[in-house]
Amino acid sequence: MTLAACNVSWSTGGVSILRDVSLDVVPGEFLGIVGPNGSGKTSLMSLLAGLRRPRSGRVLLDGDAVEKLGRKDIARRIALVEQQAETSERISARRAVELGRTPHLGPFTPWSARDDAIVDEAIRNVGMAELAARLWHTLSGGERQRLHIARALAQQPQILLLDEPTNHLDVGHQIGLLHLVRQQKLTAVAALHDLNHAATFCDRVALMSGGRIVASGRPNEVLTEERIRGVFGVDADVEFHGEGRCHIRYRAPGSPAAERPMLKRIS
Numbered sequence: 001m002t003l004a005a006c007n008v009s010w011s012t013g014g015v016s017i018l019r020d021v022s023l024d025v026v027p028g029e030f031l032g033i034v035g036p037n038g039s040g041k042t043s044l045m046s047l048l049a050g051l052r053r054p055r056s057g058r059v060l061l062d063g064d065a066v067e068k069l070g071r072k073d074i075a076r077r078i079a080l081v082e083q084q085a086e087t088s089e090r091i092s093a094r095r096a097v098e099l100g101r102t103p104h105l106g107p108f109t110p111w112s113a114r115d116d117a118i119v120d121e122a123i124r125n126v127g128m129a130e131l132a133a134r135l136w137h138t139l140s141g142g143e144r145q146r147l148h149i150a151r152a153l154a155q156q157p158q159i160l161l162l163d164e165p166t167n168h169l170d171v172g173h174q175i176g177l178l179h180l181v182r183q184q185k186l187t188a189v190a191a192l193h194d195l196n197h198a199a200t201f202c203d204r205v206a207l208m209s210g211g212r213i214v215a216s217g218r219p220n221e222v223l224t225e226e227r228i229r230g231v232f233g234v235d236a237d238v239e240f241h242g243e244g245r246c247h248i249r250y251r252a253p254g255s256p257a258a259e260r261p262m263l264k265r266i267s
């Protein structure tokens, strides 16, 4: 299943937010979207998920315009984990994950033992089995975030859209979550703030700035010292690794560059 944005622009309140954005994600690929605050990552994710309509251009899901598809049809194929997803309802952790099965249920497909098994596995995958009976409002921010991911996995989408999925998570759970996404062999698109996470886990990275995609490609093609300085205003030393990967070491303002021998290419 492919998802593509073709020359998409979006504006709100007379202000242009996304400008002529084109990208596509191919089956099985993990695409990272990075960029400074306000560069348009969340806006792009909501267009890809069909929550917003572009002012011009099109979003295509397997060649079909997303805006022409029904919500349930989209939800069977795409799961979105939003940045500030919340629920005020008094529900258990497990119930929150069960909601992921909603697009697959209907008058002729009632809840079954298979749905239970899918929900159990999703909860296990995010390490929340012991807290499954707890009420939502008693959970920490990180625990809730892991359940949002479990809800999306229980949805069994072909495409997973994640808006800053590592928010609220400690470093162990951040790495665990991104590894879990990779293991799912899903097509995934994640807006990420941590450039090293993008460089470590994503097959390709799209860099946004001012509502545009200014570069896309393998992590080490996109996350260069010049672009990190130009787009984020931060000096950094980038160490190149094999298979398109790299590692970024940020410099405090005014501190010297690392000695070059440390930066030699590792193949």
Ligand SMILES: Nc1ncnc2c1ncn2[C@@H]1O[C@H](COP(=O)(O)OP(=O)(O)OP(=O)(O)O)[C@@H](O)[C@H]1O
Pocket: 012, 013, 017, 035, 036, 037, 038, 039, 040, 041, 042, 043, 044
């Ligand atoms: N509904 C809205 N009304 C007005 N402005 C909006 C609206 N939605 C987004 N914007 C503006 O669009 C720009 C892009 O916002 P968006 O949330 O897409 O950026 P982002 O890259 O996800 O930022 P962050 O990293 O801070 O989450 C911001 O300047 C934001 O204030």
